[in-house]
Each structure stands twice: as C-alpha cells, then as structure tokens.
Amino acid sequence: MLDAQIKQQLTEHFKNIKSPVELRVALDSSSKSNELNSLAQDLALLSPHISVAENYDINARRPSLQVRSQQTNTEINFAGVPMGHEFTSLILALLHSGGHDTKLAGDELAVIKEIDKPLNFEVYVSLSCQTCPQVVQALNVLAASNANIIATMIDGALFQQEVEERNIMAVPSVYLNGELFSQGAIGLADILKKLDSNSAQKTKEKLNKKAPFDVLVVGGGPAGASAAVYAARKGLNTGVVAERFGGQVADTMSIENFISVKETEGPKLVAQLEQHVKQYDVDVMDSNRVTNIERNEYLDIELENGAKLQAKSVVISTGARWRNVNVPGEQEYKGRGVAYCPHCDGPLFKGKPVAVIGGGNSGIEAAIDLANIVEHVTVLEFASELKADQVLIDKAKSLPNIVIHTDAQTTEIIGDKNKVNALKYLDRITGEEQLISVSGIFVQIGLVPNSEWLSNSDINLNKFGEIEIDNKGSTNMQGVFAAGDVTTTPFKQIVIAMGSGATASLGAFEYLIREEGASAAA
Missing domain, CATH: 3.50.50.60 (FAD/NAD(P)-binding domain)
Known part of the structure; x- marks a missing residue:
C-alpha cells in the first residue's frame, strides 16, 4: 500500500509517538476494505506503539478506521480510505493520539478541555478537495484533546447514499450531533467560536x-x-x-x-x-x-x-x-448544486450531468477534470470565442462528453427548492432561450477583489x-x-x-x- 520512501519518512515521524495507539478497522468484502486493511497493517509495522484490531464494529459505515488512544480513550474516525489529500490528516491523527504535541495555543486548549458534553462531528469530504483537510485536521485536534469529542471523516464519493440522504452537494460539510454545523472552509478558531459563546468576547479583549x-x-x-x-x-x-x-x-x-x-x-x-x-x-x-x-x-x-x-x-x-454570475437562483442554490471548486465538489456529481460557466483557462480546465467523473459537461461562454489556451481547448474538444456553447448568456439557475436541476441560457446569436437539465453548475468566470x-x-x-x-x-x-x-x-x-x-x-x-x-x- 505504501512505498518504501514514504515508509521510511513515516518511521522517522512516528518516533514522536509516546503512547499506544490502536487502529480499529471495520471491513466488508469490497476492494476499498482491502486497501484500508493493507494501509492499517503497513502503518502498524512502522511503530511499536501502533497496533491493529481487525473486524471491529465501529459503526454502520464500512470500510472505516478508528484511531484510538489507549491512554486517553480519544477517538478519531475515517470512513473510507484516507489517502490523497487526507493522508496527512490520518498521520497527524496518529501522532496526536499518540501524545505528540498538537501545538495548540494555551487559550485554545483551555477552551477545548472545558467541553464536558458529547460532541459527535461528522465531516463529508472529497479526497480531491484541497480545503477539506484543514477542516478534518481541526476537528481531529479537538477529538485528540478531549475524549468527549468524536470526529469522523466521511468520503462522500464512497458513501453516496448518505450524501443523497443528507442532500450534500458541497464539501466540506460538517455535522454536529446530526445537525448541519458548517459548510466550506472553517478553521479551529471559528469552530471554537461557534462552540463557546464567550469566545468572541475573549478574542476581542485579547486583540x-x-x-x-x-x-x-x-x-x-x-x-x-x-x-x-x-x-x-x-x-x-x-x-x-x-x-x-x-x-x-x-x-x-x-x-x-x-x-x-x-x-x-x-x-x-x-x-x-x-x-x-x-x-x-x-x-x-x-x-x-x-x-x-x-x-x-x-x-x-x-x-x-x-x-x-x-x-x-x-x-x-x-x-x-470567485466572481458570481448574479442571476436568479445562484444565491439560493449555493452549496446545493451551485459550486465554485470543481476539484472539491466534482466527485459529489459522479455520473450526473453538469454545466461549467466560463470559457477561460479555469473554466476549460474544470470541464476537462469533471469529464472524468460526471456523465456530461456543458460549457457556456458569453463571448464569441473561448478565452482559454489553445492546448486546453483542443483537449476539451477531444473529449466526447464535453459540449461547448459560445455566445451563451446564463439567465437563470433552476431547482426544486432543495437542489439544482436545470439552467437557462440565452443564445446571443438567435435570441432563443435554451433550457438544459443539470445536477450541478460550476462557476468559473474570473475574480473580484476583496475590497x-x-x-x-x-x-x-x-x-x-x-x-x-x-x-x-x-x-x-x-x-x-x-x-x-x-x-x-x-x-x-x-x-x-x-x-x-x-x-x-x-x-x-x-x-x-x-x-x-x-x-x-x-
């Protein structure tokens, strides 16, 4: 599962583990379970402080891996195989569960230690999402610092039924005790602000x-x-x-x-x-x-x-x-089909039709990336010609599930009150309005200054x-x-x-x- 170079690097890192850590794996007969079990076994061989407990009944999600400190009884869970961007999250979870310093500020640690009620965090991610690890790692630090807190990373692409049931259309999506807690990037300081009603006042006084x-x-x-x-x-x-x-x-x-x-x-x-x-x-x-x-x-x-x-x-x-399209439906369906990061949210639309608004480099790159995941990509560009580099245009046109429309003005994003299901655009040549059925819309039309x-x-x-x-x-x-x-x-x-x-x-x-x-x- 892990190559020799990574194993050598991890062996050095794991010298910082001071107390026993148990990897509890819940498996089924799938190939992903085999991957997860292989990963756990590889990690256990790299430190005398790491052990594996197979076929452990963590919860209904399989495959799952639980990182448990035998000294403090803290729990950090990974539903799916935490590779890609989340591999670092797993390694940090092992280190922190094994007693390595989390490098929390003293006031942050004090707030976390004072939490005396059960908090069960679940964060839905895509393994290709760059924003997700910082959220996962912030929640994992909470869980590693207080046994009343449990953190679970869930690979949305692997647990599609849950994603559908909870109508999750953007990652990272964080649930606390079964209720939506946050969506999008959120750091440890902001999480603590939401958990501690006095945190904002303390921060203000400190500043x-x-x-x-x-x-x-x-x-x-x-x-x-x-x-x-x-x-x-x-x-x-x-x-x-x-x-x-x-x-x-x-x-x-x-x-x-x-x-x-x-x-x-x-x-x-x-x-x-x-x-x-x-x-x-x-x-x-x-x-x-x-x-x-x-x-x-x-x-x-x-x-x-x-x-x-x-x-x-x-x-x-x-x-x-990212600049908004500023059409009816965009604000209403943000996070419910309207997205701005194809790498983050693309896997949630696996096998479904999507649209990309924008024909510059970012738009065409998004279309190419999405074409490997979704059923079909429709690219809409307002101008008469695409603005992307020719090499990207040629690549996009070579893919059978990408269709490009120029002179196309997006006019409305339509949904069923829960999620996006269609998009309207005006053909600027004929003057006719067109309607296309889509499950997701990725906006890639440039930047606006934060001023x-x-x-x-x-x-x-x-x-x-x-x-x-x-x-x-x-x-x-x-x-x-x-x-x-x-x-x-x-x-x-x-x-x-x-x-x-x-x-x-x-x-x-x-x-x-x-x-x-x-x-x-x-």
Missing part, C-alpha cells in the same frame, strides 16, 4: 490589548506572507490579521508556473508559506475579518468582532474571490474595486500600502503577488524610516 505594530499585514495569502517575512526580517514588530491564512491559494489544485518549483499544490504551498512566516516573530491573528481602516494618531484597523488594532504602517493584501470593506475609507479604488497603488505599493493614504490580487497590479499570479508583497513591505519600511527621521528632526 484590544496588543501594542501598535510597526507593520500590520491585512490578508494571509502569498502577498501577505511575503510582506510579513520582509517586514520581520527588517526587525519590525509585524502582525498578520486574516480570515484564513493562505487565502485562495488553499483552494488551488495544481500549480505549475511557480518559478523554480516544477509542480506543487495549493495546500502544500500554503503550509510552506505559514511555516516560513512563523520562523520569524510574526503575530498571526487568524479567523479575523477587517471591516475598516482610518488614519488617526496611528492607523486604526477595526475588526468585525469589535476589536481595534493599531499600526504605524499597513500592507493590505486581501486578495480576490468592499474599504468602501467607506479614504483609500482610492478603481472602477473594478481594485486598490490603486504606485510602483512602491503605496496607496493614497499615508502609511498604507497594498499588494497582490486586490490591487491594480495587472496580472493575478502567485509569483507576482509574492513580489508585490515584498515591494509593499519594503515601501512600508522606507516610509517608517522617513517618518522616524522626520519626527527626530522635529
């Missing part, structure tokens, strides 16, 4: 006590990470406040144009960015949304929870997000909502710089965002030197 930063980076994507590293290396008191570290890159499947790295994946790059930032004394404040910025004695940065941070200079790097929170500020935005900057990343507000996809930088690429983050950070450093010099002279 309000922070001293003014020399440089405060707003946003944790590639531009923000780069800005933070450059500022910290200058010896500046640096902070990062972000909703989610990594930003949109965490949802990117394959990255093949990051110079010097032949190929990588979004989640892997995000982990490397976070590791690099944390090598320095950078205060990372995750799961916090910024709502406004004002210039007073310092730059005052207001957060959604009511807290206020202060800084001598700020680098805004809030990135961009709405600046609408009441004095910072200049262009007509597209992008922050206007000069060649040093400076905005029109004194001491405020910006970088990455939220700015007027013309090309939205990871490597360009990183460069602009460095530029903005160096611009902020230069600004601080001049300000300090001017203050000293005065």
